[in-house]
Amino acid sequence: MRAVFLDWPGLALKSFYWLFVLYLFLPLSLMVAVSFKDASFISFPLGNLTIDWYAKVIQDKQFLDACLYTIMIAAATTAIATVIGVWIAMLIGSLRGAAQYVAFAVACLPAVVPGMISAISLRIFITTIDLPTGTVAIILGHVVHAVPFVVVMVLTRLRSMPGNLVDAARDLGADSIVTFFRVTLPYLGPAIFGGMIFCLLLSSDDFVRTFFLGGYRPTLPMLIFARVQSGMSPEINVMATLVLVVTAVVGLYAEYLTRRSRIR
Amino acid sequence: MEPVVQFENVRKSFGSFVAVENLNLNIERGKFVTLLGPSGCGKSTTLRMLGGFETPTSGRILLSGRDVTQVPPNRRNVNIVFQDYALFPHMTVAKNIAFGLELKGVDNRQIQKRVSELLELVQLQEFASRLPSELSGGQRQRVALMRALAPDPDVLLLDEPLSALDAKLRQTMQVELKAIQEQTGKTFMFVTHDQEEALTMSDTIVVMNNGRIEQMGDPATLYNRPGSAFVATFLGETNLLRSDVVGAEAGEAAVRWNGVTIKTSAGALSPKPGDAIYVVLRPEAIQCSAHEPSVANRVQGRIRQRVFKGNHTSLKVEIGDGHLLNALVHPSEVEGLSRDDIWVGWPSEATTLIPSRNAAS
Numbered sequence: 178m179r180a181v182f183l184d185w186p187g188l189a190l191k192s193f194y195w196l197f198v199l200y201l202f203l204p205l206s207l208m209v210a211v212s213f214k215d216a217s218f219i220s221f222p223l224g225n226l227t228i229d230w231y232a233k234v235i236q237d238k239q240f241l242d243a244c245l246y247t248i249m250i251a252a253a254t255t256a257i258a259t260v261i262g263v264w265i266a267m268l269i270g271s272l273r274g275a276a277q278y279v280a281f282a283v284a285c286l287p288a289v290v291p292g293m294i295s296a297i298s299l300r301i302f303i304t305t306i307d308l309p310t311g312t313v314a315i316i317l318g319h320v321v322h323a324v325p326f327v328v329v330m331v332l333t334r335l336r337s338m339p340g341n342l343v344d345a346a347r348d349l350g351a352d353s354i355v356t357f358f359r360v361t362l363p364y365l366g367p368a369i370f371g372g373m374i375f376c377l378l379l380s381s382d383d384f385v386r387t388f389f390l391g392g393y394r395p396t397l398p399m400l401i402f403a404r405v406q407s408g409m410s411p412e413i414n415v416m417a418t419l420v421l422v423v424t425a426v427v428g429l430y431a432e433y434l435t436r437r438s439r440i441r
Numbered sequence: 442m443e444p445v446v447q448f449e450n451v452r453k454s455f456g457s458f459v460a461v462e463n464l465n466l467n468i469e470r471g472k473f474v475t476l477l478g479p480s481g482c483g484k485s486t487t488l489r490m491l492g493g494f495e496t497p498t499s500g501r502i503l504l505s506g507r508d509v510t511q512v513p514p515n516r517r518n519v520n521i522v523f524q525d526y527a528l529f530p531h532m533t534v535a536k537n538i539a540f541g542l543e544l545k546g547v548d549n550r551q552i553q554k555r556v557s558e559l560l561e562l563v564q565l566q567e568f569a570s571r572l573p574s575e576l577s578g579g580q581r582q583r584v585a586l587m588r589a590l591a592p593d594p595d596v597l598l599l600d601e602p603l604s605a606l607d608a609k610l611r612q613t614m615q616v617e618l619k620a621i622q623e624q625t626g627k628t629f630m631f632v633t634h635d636q637e638e639a640l641t642m643s644d645t646i647v648v649m650n651n652g653r654i655e656q657m658g659d660p661a662t663l664y665n666r667p668g669s670a671f672v673a674t675f676l677g678e679t680n681l682l683r684s685d686v687v688g689a690e691a692g693e694a695a696v697r698w699n700g701v702t703i704k705t706s707a708g709a710l711s712p713k714p715g716d717a718i719y720v721v722l723r724p725e726a727i728q729c730s731a732h733e734p735s736v737a738n739r740v741q742g743r744i745r746q747r748v749f750k751g752n753h754t755s756l757k758v759e760i761g762d763g764h765l766l767n768a769l770v771h772p773s774e775v776e777g778l779s780r781d782d783i784w785v786g787w788p789s790e791a792t793t794l795i796p797s798r799n800a801a802s
């Protein structure tokens with residue numbers, strides 16, 4: 178028989194969950210809603226809806242250029258961080274005992290160093306070696322930050338790999354390089370893919386490092402920041418909404434793909 | 442003919458622990474050889490040394506006459522079927538099987554031909570494009586076997602390949618494995634700790650214990666004429682009777698066990714009166730009856746336990762003061778026998794003598 182009394186703890190648990198969801202989505206929904214408002218200031222009630230702001234943003238040269246620049250930096254960051262991350266993960270995976278823990282801790286350090294500190298130190302570093310601020314410096318900063326995430330994801334997958342897959346490949350005549358490319362790498366595939374998506378999102382979202390290391394050409398976060406400085410307008414809501422939609426889609430799609438490959 | 446595999450004084454230690462001690466073993470081409478022994482006795486280590494995954498601490502391993510002791514796994518002509526198959530999860534069945542052939546540089550047409558031949562051998566043709574995760578345990582097992590056979594190794598190594606299967610499937614696979622071995626004429630080196638599996642499939646069984654070879658020979662010899670107490674108890678069920686020799690002449694011996702005099706054939710041994718000795722008496726060699734039987738050895742006893750097992754009945758018969766003999770008899774033999782007063786008997790050829798110095802361990 179089912180209990181007839183009220184399940185207070187259960188109820189509390191559920192209510193808190195829904196409160197949290199509200200807290201999460203209310204600001205986002207407001208932002209999205211205002212992007213459809215047909216006036217140039219942010220207020221309620223919304224009144225008439227329009228997509229004029231979208232049309233305007235889509236034709237905004239500065240916005241498009243910032244998007245392109247962001248994507249370029251994210252792509253470069255991802256490519257470099259993935260190679261380095263997989264490399265380091267393989268190295269850590271081959272170590273034993275204390276060396277393994279030390280190497281892992283060092284590899285993870287950039288993920289926990291505060292962004293501000295890391296940005297300032299990198300800024301000082303590039304000035305010292307006479308590297309100008311700008312694209313290369315930004316990528317440098319983003320890669321340092323992204324590598325640990327790739328390492329952790331790849332290493333987790335590597336640890337779940339049955340040891341004798343490598344033995345089997347060796348046994349069938351593969352040297353260690355062939356084994357890596359034909360057996361280990363495909364096995365790590367889903368984790369590498371997940372790590373790459375993470376790199377893309379981290380890089381395109383980064384503000385602090387970009388702010389300290391960037392030149393005159395703004396990335397998307399910097400552009401939005403500059404626009405906000407000169408006053409809020411629904412245009413900003415539109416940009417933010419577009420970013421939100423794209424990142425959500427990319428994130429969910431990646432999750433779907435990795436889940437599917439994990440089932441296999 | 443030259444043996445395909447030769448272990449010469451091979452020893453393997455991990456730190457101070459000796460896993461394999463002074464191993465000398467020759468394996469003839471085309472034979473099904475089984476390494477049998479309890480867990481931790483060094484079977485896998487022996488196999489892995491032959492596969493190239495462990496380097497002997499000392500000694501030599503020859504493969505088809507060539508010293509391969511220091512040769513890495515990818516450059517020796519042996520292949521392993523791993524216990525959990527180790528199929529490449531991202532490759533189809535056909536790709537898995539083709540892997541070794543591709544690395545050997547075989548051309549594509551021949552690879553396809555060979556793969557489909559092998560798939561046909563185990564009736565998995567329509568599974569060629571499936572992934573390993575889409576196969577049953579038995580099917581994976583067959584694919585792993587074919588993948589290892591594909592590059593045509595000098596020896597196929599199998600490390601407990603059947604242990605992950607359920608009892609029924611294991612029996613089917615035992616038969617199938619043996620059939621494939623006979624069909625292909627390959628040398629199989631099989632590792633198991635399951636004595637029944639070893640008896641079913643092998644041409645030669647190598648019994649190992651504590652890193653050493655205890656005895657080797659064909660299944661019937663090992664079963665009927667065990668050379669040590671360990672082999673006797675490890676292979677099948679047995680009564681191991683600690684006795685004293687009371688008389689010996691012309692290949693016959695009389696021993697005294699528990700107040701009972703047992704006549705036995707001495708085999709290759711020449712026991713002397715006063716020697717301590719073990720008598721191996723297989724349970725199925727014992728017959729039971731209500732009246733005194735007319736075999737060389739007979740003694741009265743009481744049934745202490747009787748378990749009906751379908752095609753046979755398992756008995757524990759108490760002889761004298763508390764000594765038990767295990768017997769396996771046909772159920773009809775013990776029907777209507779009184780529990781407290783029966784005769785058990787066995788012919789003198791049914792027993793084997795083991796010197797007591799071979800009884801240790």
Ligand SMILES: Nc1ncnc2c1ncn2[C@@H]1O[C@H](COP(=O)(O)OP(=O)(O)OP(=O)(O)O)[C@@H](O)[C@H]1O
Nearest residue numbers: 455458460478479480481482483484485486487634
């Ligand atoms: N890499 C290693 N380092 C240390 N000891 C090892 C190593 N590999 C094996 N051993 C030890 O060597 C002994 C023999 O191991 P092996 O794997 O050959 O046993 P096995 O006969 O295959 O047993 P099982 O039936 O349990 O598989 C064991 O006691 C094991 O603990």
Ligand SMILES: [Mg+2]
Nearest residue numbers: 484485486600
């Ligand atoms: Mg083993």
